[in-house]
Amino acid sequence: MTLPPDTQDETLTERQQAVLDAVLALMVEQGGELTMNAVARRASCSKESLYKWFGDREGLLTATVRWQASKVRTGNYDRTRLDALALRDSLIRFAANWLGVISSPTSIALNRFAIAQAGGGTPGGGLGAIMLANGRFAIGARLKPVLDAGRDAGLIDFDDTETAFRSFIGLVGRDVQIRLLLGDTLRLTPGEIEADAARATDQFLTLYGTANPVPGLPKTNA
Amino acid sequence: MTLPPDTQDETLTERQQAVLDAVLALMVEQGGELTMNAVARRASCSKESLYKWFGDREGLLTATVRWQASKVRTGNYDRTRLDALALRDSLIRFAANWLGVISSPTSIALNRFAIAQAGGGTPGGGLGAIMLANGRFAIGARLKPVLDAGRDAGLIDFDDTETAFRSFIGLVGRDVQIRLLLGDTLRLTPGEIEADAARATDQFLTLYGTANPVPGLPKTNA
DNA sequence: AAAGGTCCGTACCGTACGTTACGGTTCCCT
């Protein structure tokens, strides 16, 4: 009669968090073959405890996704005083951070799981909806204030913040995520991430910047 | 003793093609739960025939991916004489075509399958490698001649064709593919596809175009 | 008409996995 704890809000024991970390580790190294037996063995816990804590396999997976999402949340990027250089710096740091996240083995493994079961008949979306809410839409909510502030400061110009935001993440991410998800052996070193972030940001500023661009960065046809 | 027909090159009976179409239909409507029984029932054939024709489940899946890929191949986009308007038109048609492909239910379902098993221990990449070869890399090989021709004609300028190409598909695709894969209810009408293709192309030409842009398209901060 | 091949429908087998149940151990509370 134990109803599934779908309303769990950060109420996780240290032990349970360790279990979820074990799930993440298994997802990363073992890939799509994730059995309850393997989780129990890896986490050194009994399957009975797994079912008591998370209800069923689906509950364990959603708890894992939420757990990882709660670990990824970083600081905001908005500032009070904003000049062209500060805006560019904020955008570059945002882009580099996001590239680091989406190219991390954990994010790749988690997205694979969410995508694999997004097609199933699970109503409500399941893991895919959670990944979208905590990934795509969360970063949108975090970056849009920066873009709006840049527009208010007269540094950039656009009609729709959403459209500008999508152009930016398109320039930043390009085909990285889909290639990594499909198993492409694509290594992003921290140096490449930083360079890509700067290139994408400068391209974005070229497209949406006003007449006062950052000096010395007219066009970057890298 | 029937060795698996891994060297099948378009040698498919009409019956077998119908079976693969049934697999595609099942992938689209049923999602990740694809059993051999369901395929046999849907295609009105026996499981024995499935195993005789495709070896095993993996062979059936790879044959399906190849079959779909062979259906998507469209005409090339290169031209002999190229002015600014012709280049822009080629890019727009290419972008619209690609957007239509990646937003089609068949492509989404197929990518879901390839991604789901790309994490598994299957060496060589499996379906993911096939999807990459026939998707991402195939369109690259098809578009790069156009970009190079545009550069030779002095219409656009860049150092690395690959980098320019990746910026282009970033501007075109943005976050469409990952959102659809995660189950986002995102509908792309033909009109939106055409508008997105034009916007992305004009943004690309703004970034990489030379001093002679298409008249009347200086900046499109849509 | 007889023979042989191809294929459909179904039944069957072995295994893997999700889920449940149980005995033994550790730890906390009083």
Place this chain on the structure above:
DNA sequence: AGGGAACCGTAACGTACGGTACGGACCTTT
């Protein structure tokens, strides 16, 4: 020290699915 809760390890159960085997129908060939 005694009682109880939580938990670990393992065994057991039911189902689902990949893969195989078999009987019968249809079609072609001679």
